[in-house]
Amino acid sequence: MLGAIEAGGTKFVCAVGDQNGKVADRIQIPTTIPGETIPKVIDFFKPYSMDAIGIGSFGPIDVNRESPTYGHIMSTPKPGWKDYPLVQTLKNAFGVPIGFHTDVNAAALGEATYGAAEGLDSCLYITVGTGIGAGAIVQGQLLQGHSHPEMGHILVKRHPEDPYQGRCPYHGDCLEGLAAGPAIEERWSEKGIHLADREEVWKLEGYYIAQALMQYILILSPKKIILGGGVMNQKQVFPHIYQYLEKFLKDYVPLPELSEYIVSPALGNDAGITGSLLLAHQALTEKSGR
């Protein structure tokens, strides 16, 4: 049996299933402190005969296998989780291979295998919610280099008529600081979900997301772009993204029809957990040398 953990800042989704993404059982556990959350995670998997576990985790995380802190959650402000050895703890509990990537890389893998980018060796998965993050498949592999990408914090040009200063504690008006859910709420003094019919809100959101997509396209040239996360449930933002992206790119690179190129996740909220099952399967096949 394969195990999957989508480790998020507000909840851990745990599931058991197979490499086809079929889930046999699942549970949600609130993310409080490790001493509370992790024993419940372990209890969930205990009854099953586990072969491997895949984790898609909130970050930043250490994904460098040569590093002494491989498998740790790094400098998060979440109490108790800074430097927490997530991979080692689960390895100790179950003694099985553990796959470990960012939550967004897991979602990218899920969508590239069974979702909107099925059959492609390249895609970009972006989530716009409480924060902004992105994972990518590049020539069939999860993108990773010196560390994992942090695409949510790229610089964007402020809209000349947007007086909002941004709220990223690190960068102020980076992409996440200007365009994640909390920024929308603070700028317009109302939650995004209550702003659905305010066109100016989604036009401005489209302005920032399109800028980010321009950078991602020019740098990575993905074969498909998938936009998930709570904010992207406001589908009225998509036409604004297409319009601004055309305006910014000026036909400089050949792209497919934008409405087919930049899409919603086909797996909905299950992209991450599906990808985590696939990470478990990868860890297992790596281990057995298959």
Add this chain to the structure above:
Amino acid sequence: MLGAIEAGGTKFVCAVGDQNGKVADRIQIPTTIPGETIPKVIDFFKPYSMDAIGIGSFGPIDVNRESPTYGHIMSTPKPGWKDYPLVQTLKNAFGVPIGFHTDVNAAALGEATYGAAEGLDSCLYITVGTGIGAGAIVQGQLLQGHSHPEMGHILVKRHPEDPYQGRCPYHGDCLEGLAAGPAIEERWSEKGIHLADREEVWKLEGYYIAQALMQYILILSPKKIILGGGVMNQKQVFPHIYQYLEKFLKDYVPLPELSEYIVSPALGNDAGITGSLLLAHQALTEKSGR
């Protein structure tokens, strides 16, 4: 014998050599029109018994092997070269496997194999000269997706005290429009090479290059960044790049010491031709299934 062509907008550098990057003979041919340039290229290789040829080409080029225009130079303004079938022409002339990538991808391959990123499976090679372009090795492979990257045209924030409008014919004040050699010359009414002692010139250049590096790092997380091209021969720009990058990134991602992370090419002007020899070798081993 392996052949290498560094196909540039002003000259074609052709060489014969081996997979260790050792060059036995080389020639430079001015890039005029294909009918003049290409016969000279063919004449150079004719005396040798060629096994494969690697090409690092100016672009945009079609690198998609499934495309009917694979191996063509695409929409260049250079007279005669638009839609020119470079790969097919050489294949017809020599009947050997042809490797084909962008000039900057070839340079990245050269530097990752025998240069500043030797032994690393990940690096970014950026050239800042008449234009700005970048190639990358990601997990051991040359970066390519829907098409090849066009990293020189990313958006940057204009410096608040820089009144210069930019000169990219597509995007106006994109990175290339603001920071390539011709932009420096137009902004300061003098060639960069005569501005060596004007600190404000290189501080502003560092401001734009650092912004670009921030985006590349957050999106690709390369293990080494190599800055080549004529403008980067002005070494006084490097300290400004380090300073601004620290200011922009705010320690958000863990990086090596910047003066070791962001460096000049170890192969100097030979990165491209070395990489093109390696592309020839790749094409040969692919062909023979080794």
